[in-house]
Amino acid sequence: MRIVLVGPPGAGKGTQAAYLAKNLSIPHISTGDLFRANISQGTELGKQAKAYMDAGDLVPDEVTIGMAEDRLDQSDAAGGFLLDGFPRNVGQAQALDAYLAAHGIRLDGVLDLEVPEDEVVKRIAGRRVCRNDSAHVFHVEYNQPEAAGVCDVCGGELYQRPDDAEDKVRNRLDVYHRETEPIIDYYKQQGLVQTIPALGKVAEVTQRAMDALRREA
Numbered sequence: 001m002r003i004v005l006v007g008p009p010g011a012g013k014g015t016q017a018a019y020l021a022k023n024l025s026i027p028h029i030s031t032g033d034l035f036r037a038n039i040s041q042g043t044e045l046g047k048q049a050k051a052y053m054d055a056g057d058l059v060p061d062e063v064t065i066g067m068a069e070d071r072l073d074q075s076d077a078a079g080g081f082l083l084d085g086f087p088r089n090v091g092q093a094q095a096l097d098a099y100l101a102a103h104g105i106r107l108d109g110v111l112d113l114e115v116p117e118d119e120v121v122k123r124i125a126g127r128r129v130c131r132n133d134s135a136h137v138f139h140v141e142y143n144q145p146e147a148a149g150v151c152d153v154c155g156g157e158l159y160q161r162p163d164d165a166e167d168k169v170r171n172r173l174d175v176y177h178r179e180t181e182p183i184i185d186y187y188k189q190q191g192l193v194q195t196i197p198a199l200g201k202v203a204e205v206t207q208r209a210m211d212a213l214r215r216e217a
């Protein structure tokens, strides 16, 4: 299956992508991993991306599209893939369509993870991370530590990462609405979109997504 996963920050997209890819035995291709791999391997595209990032500029679509196409060309993606974070705007979606058409293939579905906006803000802004180990993550409401502000695992101090502050989260949501949400309409015109309510337990959301894909198949 060839799937695109879309959803606002805080929808649990990375987690769902990992589970779905495993269930479907297809590679999980995330933009974050693409950038990391290209930069650490020193590919031409990786060097270009790094130069933009070091200058504090956005990486142009051509660079991101090039990395995605190189990844899709690899043999493990021949039988299917799950894209997470790409495409992130309509231009990238059009480029992906052109790539797929050139290879005589098409997407099987686009999963749109839906979470109420206030819930996204609550989820992210309530996160507290341990200063000793960023894998020790708590939440002021959903996953409270035994003592407020203290890590249960190691006793370290818990803090809110600057990126998790409410105004930063609202900014990221604005960017999502403006740039990424239009691809949902773009794919709706192709009849590809399945909306998945993303509230509830991780396993329940995965099940909803699997059921939607089964209907699609």
Ligand SMILES: [Zn+2]
Pocket: 130, 131, 132, 133, 136, 151, 152, 153, 154, 155, 156
């Ligand atoms: Zn800790």
